[in-house]
Amino acid sequence: MSSDWDPLAFHPPSHSEELKVSFPQEHVMLMTLNRPRHLNAMTPQLTASIATILNWFDEEPSLWVVVVTGEGRAFCAGADLKAWLHNQSNGTANEQESVASSVHGFASISRRHTSCKPMIAAVNGSAYGGGVEMILNCDMVIASEDAVFALPEVKRGVLASQGVIPRLGRVAGHQLASEMLLLGNTITAIQARDRFRFVNLVVEKSAVVPTALDIARQIAMNSPDSCLVLSQKHHFEQAVHTHSMSLVSKRLYHGANIREGLAAFSERRKPRWSNPAKL
Secondary structure (H helix, E strand, O other): OOOOHHHHHOOOOOOOOOOOEEEEOOOOOEEEEEEHOOOOOEEEHHHHHHHHHHHHHHHHHOOOEEEEEEEEHHHHOOHHHHHHHHHHHHOOOOHHHHHHHHOOOOHHHOOOHHHHHHHEEEOOOOOOEHHHHHHHHHOOEEOOOOOOEOOOHHHHOOOOOHHHHHHHHHHHHHHHHHHHHHHHEEEEHHHHHHOOOOEEEEEHHHHHHHHHHHHHHHOOOOHHHHHHHHHHOOOHHHHHHHHOOOOHHHHHHHHHHHHHHHHHHOOOOOOOOOOOOOO
16 A cells, blocks of 8 residues: 555545445545445435445545445345335325436446446345345446345336346346346345356455455556546446336336335235236
């Protein structure tokens, strides 16, 4: 580490306690989702904090790589489905417009394409729904050997709509992507690495963050200009807008099944699906 490196010299903007920010080594920022009692499920406050910090990080010339991880036994459990049910029930949910207008997607990460700086996911535990969407937009993924991944939206009557559909199809291929998206089942870290191919390395739980930081160190040894070009995100906005604003999405977000799926989750019971309405 350079003798000039001083983590205390950084003054990131104010953010909530739901996000921890540190500078463990030269040119590297570590973001830790800090809602362990709630499995780091996303909140508007946490999303806003991530957006604020990443926007600042993008403009900070001496920070070249970011590592994102979760506090406790989960990486990120995805969206707060109970809050979603509340919004659906009182008529304040506006999913199609929210998805289409979201500049950076779930947690301000899943569709972030304006940043060219490398992002590494250090998956310390379970990742569900939006948590997987975040991971698929990272440049490298290090997972704990006990980490699990799932896109269970179909079991809740909702949709994985924040960029993961085209990205997973590109990485895993259409059939394997369909397996995750249509079944909603959980897969292991080994399966995520060997079958679905969106995990780079599987390591012991205690080694997840250290391994991610070591990879960040290796990246930071290279030309930052070269790395900025190489880590430009593929632009999937057209696919996202097609999904979010289609007639079938309108039927999903305004139909009975989305409320039933969210209610069943909240009430810890199996959902009772009804036939889709005609388009």
